[in-house]
Amino acid sequence: MNWLYSLSSLDFFLIGGFILLYGGYIFRIVWLARHLNTSAWGVIPKFFLRGIYFALLMIALMGPSFGDTERNLTATGHDIYLLIDVSRSMGAGDIIPTRLERVKYDIQHLADTLPADRFGLILTASRSFVLSPLTNDHNAFNQLVRTVRPDPLGGGTDLCAALELARQKFLTDSTTRQRARALILFSDGENFSTCENNTLSRLRAAGLSLTTVGVGTEAGASIQEGNGYVRDDAGEIVRSQLNRPFLQSLARDGRGQYVEVDRSGQYINELAGWLRSQRGRTFDLNRVSASANKYDYFLLAALILVALDLVVTFRTFRL
Helix, strand or coil: CEECCCCCHHHHHHHHHHHHHHHHHHHHHHHHHHHCCCECCCHHHHHHHHHHHHHHHHHHHCCEEEEEEEEEEEEECEEEEEEEECCHHHHCCCCCCCHHHHHHHHHHHHHHHCCCCEEEEEEECCCEEEEEEEECCHHHHHHHHHCCCCCCCCCCCCHHHHHHHHHHHHHCCHHHCCCEEEEEEEECCCCCCCCCCCHHHHHHHCCCEEEEEECCCCCCEECEECCEECECCCCCECEECCCHHHHHHHHHHCCCCEEECCCCCHHHHHHHHHHHHCCCCEEEEEEEEEEEECHHHHHHHHHHHHHHHHHCCCCCCEC
């Protein structure tokens, strides 16, 4: 028999208290019985009854395990490339503190929520590049995420080039073939390039699902640059807004889903749940022996004896 918990100092204190108090009670009853010239035999069955169910309760608290059973443990892996839009518009403050800073915080939360999955990181603005290949080292991955900054060069955003780069990274990495694969794009949807018609069809052909995360608001915000704000050629302050329809169309054509950054961060749990539902091929199968916790048997027996103690009465003194 194995035990889930060991007796603590509090448990020993309770056991000692029970013995001392009940011993004092029996001594008092016997002392009274002698003064009354009678016997106190009724305390004996009660003592054994209460002692037994007290011991059963203590055993139940320790979590006894016995009876080995065999079961199969299977593991399926997920490989996820996270694509972050780092264009200047991601520095807008309609999402506190900024769009990009909020995305960085939420990505670290997502990685911590899915500890068994591999994550890779691609940054995209006017050009795209891999900041981190797929890795199980979430501490190193989160450190890289914290270093991400907006693209200082400005220029347009080419989101579709990032999708093509992610597809190529998946196809050239043979370790991803036995795992569920997914792409998650974090962007405000401001895309200044033209996507080829077959960009998303190639993703579907490769078995890659695309989820888009909208970062920003419809009202939008100006983009801070140094001590001022980004201005257009006419000298007017640029106001960046969330392009929800574009991101929704990408998710629909990419056989994924569209979610939006919310104030509470609940969308991360939604993302994690959706990723867990994507089943990949089994890459680890083990048959293990495990003993089940049988505390409930002892607890049930103790409760039956407690009920018996309440129902059955014994005459303490025989007069």
